[in-house]
Amino acid sequence: MKTCLVVDDSRVIRKVARKIVEDMGFACEEAADGQEALNACRRAMPDAVLLDWNMPVMNGLDFLIKLREEPNGKKPVVVFCTTENDMSHITQALRAGADEYVMKPFDGDIIESKFAETGLV
Amino acid sequence: MSALPPAKFDFLSQDVKKRTGLILGPEKAYLVESRLGPVARREGFASVEALVDAMMRGDRNLCVAASEALATHETFFFRDKTPFELFEQAILPAFKASRAGRRLKIWCAAASSGQEPYSLAMLLDEGVGPDADILATDMSGPVLEKAKAGVYTQFEVQRGLPIQRLVKHFDQTGETWRIKPHLRQKIRFEQGNLLEDFSRYGRQDVIFCRNVLIYFDIETKAKVLDRLAALLADDGYLILGAAETVVGLTDSLRPVPGRRGLYAKPETAAKAAAA
Ligand SMILES: C[S@@+](CC[C@H](N)C(=O)[O-])C[C@H]1O[C@@H](n2cnc3c(N)ncnc32)[C@H](O)[C@@H]1O
Numbered sequence: 093m094k095t096c097l098v099v100d101d102s103r104v105i106r107k108v109a110r111k112i113v114e115d116m117g118f119a120c121e122e123a124a125d126g127q128e129a130l131n132a133c134r135r136a137m138p139d140a141v142l143l144d145w146n147m148p149v150m151n152g153l154d155f156l157i158k159l160r161e162e163p164n165g166k167k168p169v170v171v172f173c174t175t176e177n178d179m180s181h182i183t184q185a186l187r188a189g190a191d192e193y194v195m196k197p198f199d200g201d202i203i204e205s206k207f208a209e210t211g212l213v
Numbered sequence: 214m215s216a217l218p219p220a221k222f223d224f225l226s227q228d229v230k231k232r233t234g235l236i237l238g239p240e241k242a243y244l245v246e247s248r249l250g251p252v253a254r255r256e257g258f259a260s261v262e263a264l265v266d267a268m269m270r271g272d273r274n275l276c277v278a279a280s281e282a283l284a285t286h287e288t289f290f291f292r293d294k295t296p297f298e299l300f301e302q303a304i305l306p307a308f309k310a311s312r313a314g315r316r317l318k319i320w321c322a323a324a325s326s327g328q329e330p331y332s333l334a335m336l337l338d339e340g341v342g343p344d345a346d347i348l349a350t351d352m353s354g355p356v357l358e359k360a361k362a363g364v365y366t367q368f369e370v371q372r373g374l375p376i377q378r379l380v381k382h383f384d385q386t387g388e389t390w391r392i393k394p395h396l397r398q399k400i401r402f403e404q405g406n407l408l409e410d411f412s413r414y415g416r417q418d419v420i421f422c423r424n425v426l427i428y429f430d431i432e433t434k435a436k437v438l439d440r441l442a443a444l445l446a447d448d449g450y451l452i453l454g455a456a457e458t459v460v461g462l463t464d465s466l467r468p469v470p471g472r473r474g475l476y477a478k479p480e481t482a483a484k485a486a487a488a
Contacts, residue, residue, distance in 0.1 A: 177367065179385045182376065193376040195367050202371045209375045 094212070095119045095136070099129040099152065100144040100173070109142055109173070112200045116213055126150025130158055137164050140212055142203070143190075145174035145181070153188055160189040169210045173198060216242060221265045225279070228268065232280045233352060234408050234429040234437075248282045281353040285428070288325040289372035291332045296423065296452045296474050300333065303472060304419060304450050305342030311448060312418070317345035320417045322407060322441070323425035324349035327360025327392075327400075328369070333421070334396040335382050348414060350405035361402045363392035407437050411444070418446050424454035431462065438463040442478065451476040 096118040098109045103124075110120045121138065123129035125147040132138075141159075145152040152172065159165045169191045174181070177195040185193055192206040207213045217225065225245065226237035237244075246261055253264040256275065268275050291297050308317055321330040330349040337345055351357050370379050370390045383390040405411055407425065420441055426434045442465035445451060451466060452474055453459070459466040459476050467482035469475040477485065 179380065182380060186376065186380065190376075195371060198371075202368075205372060206376075 093117070093119045094139040095121065096140040096142060097121045097123060097129060097132055097138040097168075098142045099123045099126065099147070099155070100142075101125055101147040102144075105144070109203070112203050113140070113142065115200065116204060116207065126152060126155030126158075129155050130162075133159055133162065133165070133168070137162075138168050140207065141168045141170045142173050142194075143170055145172065145176045145185075153185065156185070156188045156190060169207075169212050171203075171206055171210070173203075217245060217262055217265060221262060221269070224269055225265055228276055229280050229283055230430075232276065232408075233284060233406070234433045235280070235284055236428060236430050237283060244283065249279055252278050252282045281355060284353060285424075286325045286353065286356050288328045288424070289369070290328045290374040290378075292329065292373055292423070293455055293474075294373075295455075296421070297332055297336065299452070299472055299475055300419070301336055301341045303475070305336075307448075308418060309343055312343055315343075317343050317418045318416065318446075319345050319347045319419045320414060320421070320444075321347065321349045322405075322411075322420055322422040324351050324357075324360055324402075325353075326356045327363060327402075328365075328373075329421060329423065330360070330400050331363065331382075331392055331396060332373075334392075334399045335378055337399065338382070338396060345399070347400045348403065348417075349400050350403050350411075350414075352404065352406040354404060357402055357404055361397075363397045364389050365392075366390075408433070411440070414444065416446050416449075417444050418449045420445060420449070420451045422451065422453060423457070426457045427454060435462045439465055442466050445478065447478055448481050449477065450481075 096113040098106050098120060100106050101124050106122045113120050121132055123132050127150040143152045156170055171192040171194060172185050172190050173194040173196065175196045182193050191210045194202055194206055222242065229235050229237050249261045249264060253261050256264065258264040264275065268279060319333060324330050327349065330347050333347055349360060366389060382393055382396060384393060422441060426437060438459055441451060442463060453476060455474060460468065466476045467479050469477050469482050470486040
């Protein structure tokens with residue numbers, strides 16, 4: 093079973109996202125900020141990361157940059173999922189190594205089509 | 214909301230069929246209220262029935278507006294993927310040799326709000342093929358206006374469009390996303406009804422006619438396919454929607470073996486099969 097790490101400081105959003113990725117057949121882990129996410133990745137590298145931008149402790153972009161420097165850190169497909177919906181944030185994320193980008197508000201169809209775009213499903 | 218009396222529903226479905234080919238069977242009655250309600254309100258009628266009454270008194274503009282509102286305009290970028298992969302990997306390479314030095318002519322025959330022709334324009338811009346002129350037509354004025362403007366909501370640009378292509382081919386204007394001007398300029402938009410004569414568009418090398426025949430009856434499908442075939446270059450390709458086919462409808466076109474959704478004249482289809 094493929095694994096997906098959902099990283100968001102909102103419990104509500106994590107719950108919604110968990111439901112969506114589980115319905116797509118992923119085993120789901122959760123993290124509430126970038127540092128928690130990095131710890132989780134060091135324990136076990138997921139296949140996919142659904143990543144919020146603005147979070148306490150460590151934000152999504154800083155997490156992504158650190159993740160890509162980890163051994164095996166290029167493996168996960170990272171999909172940003174954020175209210176930062178402007179071109180400059182998107183290009184910044186892509187340069188840091190994001191594979192796809194979802195602009196909130198999102199729904200299951202959008203997540204699924206973005207996962208398909210990256211070959212995850 | 215009460216349903217239309219049968220006589221008025223019959224008038225409506227006959228009028229729509231005559232204008233657009235769309236079959237509005239009794240099983241589609243539920244669409245009438247949801248799709249015509251907004252038209253009735255916009256035009257100042259108290260109900261859909263009052264709108265249909267005015268149509269029955271011969272208000273042509275209302276009839277056209279009703280037809281446009283009853284049609285399904287659903288579309289998205291790179292819809293179904295496969296047709297665009299075929300376009301990129303099979304069709305364009307075939308023409309690159311045979312059409313050297315001449316611009317390819319591509320026609321999107323039911324282009325709706327433009328996602329299909331713009332998807333093709335993006336592929337051409339990314340350098341996969343020879344230069345091409347794209348003609349995009351639809352019978353509906355409002356969707357064509359949207360197509361011409363090339364402005365899409367955040368929701369629309371997240372359906373089927375990889376983020377790299379959004380960044381490469383669009384400019385952001387506030388909440389919306391606008392296709393880059395040089396892509397818009399690759400496409401000529403024209404209002405056109407598939408039931409009417411379209412020979413003025415001239416020979417076409419590639420015709421995309423997707424997810425529109427599905428709404429027509431067999432006779433109308435057959436007629437439109439024959440007229441599309443008449444416009445298609447001898448070595449050209451027709452691309453239909455996933456639920457559409459030429460089989461049993463016309464002898465002038467055949468499926469290209471092993472290429473789902475791709476059709477050609479019998480000789481070209483046979484050659485492609487042998488290759
Ligand atoms: C479901 S959309 C398909 C859009 C696009 N080809 C795709 O596959 O995503 C069907 C379009 O066909 C148009 N249409 C319906 N009847 C037509 C007719 N008789 N002539 C031209 N266009 C028509 C509608 O206005 C609508 O925009």
